[in-house]
Amino acid sequence: MTEARVPGSSAHRWVLTTLGLAEFLVLLETTIVNVALGDAARALRFSPADRQWLVTAYLLAFGSLLPLGGRLSDLFGRRRLLVVGLAGFAAASVLGGLAGSFSVLLVARVAQGVFAALIAPAALAALTTTFALARDRSRAVTLYGVLGASAAALGLLVGGALTQWATWRWCLYAGAVLAAAALVGVVLVLGDSRGPRGRLDVVGAALSTGGLVGVVFGLSHATNASWVAPATILPLLGGGALLALFLAREARARDPLVPPRVLLGRTRGGSFLALGLAGTALFAIYLLLAYYLEGTLGFTPLEAGLAFTPLVGAVIFSASFASFRLMHTTGPKPLVPVGLFLAALGVVLFTRLDVTSGYLTKVAPGLFLVGLGLGLVVAPAVAGATGRVEARDAGAASALVVAFQQIGASLGTALLSSVAATVSARALAADPADASGAALHGYNVALWWAAAIFAAGAVATYGLMEGGPAPEAGT
DSSP states (O other): OBBOOOOOOHHHHHHHHHHHHHHHHHHTTTTTTGHHHHHHHHHHTOOOHHHHHHHHHHHHHHHHHHHHHHHHHHHHHHHHHHHHHHHHHHHHHHHHHOOSHHHHHHHHHHHHHHHHHHEEEEEEEHHHHOOHHHHHHHHHHHHHHHHHHHHHHHHHHHHHHHHHHOOHHHHHHHHHHHHHHHHHHHHHHHOBBBBOOOOOOOOHHHHHHHHHHHHHHHHHHHHSOTTTSSSHHHHHHHHHEEEEEEHHHHEEEEOOOSGGGGGGGGHHHHHHHHHHHHHHHHHEEEEEEHHIIIIIIIHHHHHHHHTTTHHHHHHHHHHIIIIIHHHHHHHHHHHHHHHHHHHHHHHHHTTTTTOOOOOIIIHHHHHHHHHHHHHHHHHHHHHHHHHHOGGGHHHHHHHHHHHHHHHHHHHHHHHHHHHHHHHHHHHHOOOOOOOHHHHHHHHHHHHHHHHHHHHHHHHHHHHHHHOSSOOOBBB
């Protein structure tokens, strides 16, 4: 096995910055393009139905290839995968920025997702193997937690700013700039690490990729269609069947794509559950609140992005406090359930919004509470999910961390958007003259669902996770 080159204290900052930038890049791309789709559609003359494909294409390629990307980073080295992934991502972003047709833009978004699936697990695996000491690792997972919880909000802000002040094409060029900067950092400061030599489980890779494609596609289709539509049900059933076959194969494969041992343990299982549920509720909240801020309060896309600043600030504060002051003595267990409960309380505040609600009195307090809660969840849950994982499995465990977040985000967006749309349609049918009230009623009901998801996660993780100090990586 090739071990990571552990940098001295003078180099730690540069390694952490480089890996943090790589992680931030792939998470930012989940939302930065969203606010630019209207301008892009007018410039390239594609339909509103095609807009969703530009979002789905990235999530589909990214989410479905994560297990394969994690295994490749274990086999061939995290530094090598980062170089390939970042170079490819930069090229795909330039292609998208230069696109003169919808088809070229769609290909670019698929390529971005493919290379993101190489970047994300390799960067997180490099974090957890390079920063193995408790203090250094706390700093690393805190950074990851902050980026994971706030990147989507920052994507809305950056995308809104670029679209308003420059052009929608810069939402793609920005990806190329960030990827190029991270690539230079990887080449200059990052040592390589990988697990022992082994074979790639090609059958397992095909089953996992096919299964995740089906699940993510079905969830994405459900966002804008019926849950009982054949194009929703068949991919979900087929994807679920392939994932079941994948799990059965992994249990007996000599060189599994995702070793079952990375899922064992109550704290690790609870951490993966927390990350999935947090993603389920969080991304739906971003979507629903963005609709409310722009559609009901009349915010511009840039103003809507700025409106999430209290959440980002609270995440930074609580994640830092949890990692540096609490994790070493308490471990993830008390922090993760408490954080999910705080997030639930914050979302409950959103259920009282109406057409006259003021941002400072009704929206900002809820965002601050949700941010405080998420800061207590994400960094400790990442530590719990990757702690005590052998260095040879760091890529696989890291891929699962990102996969749970992305599948949760797809599920939450599809489920809660569907709830909001269904409730709004019924309210509008009852009172056709009150379109704003009908939309708001749909948002409120969906936000109650999000609060219930957070609350259920708090109860489940409290019962599942074990107490005790945070585990070390690779022990």
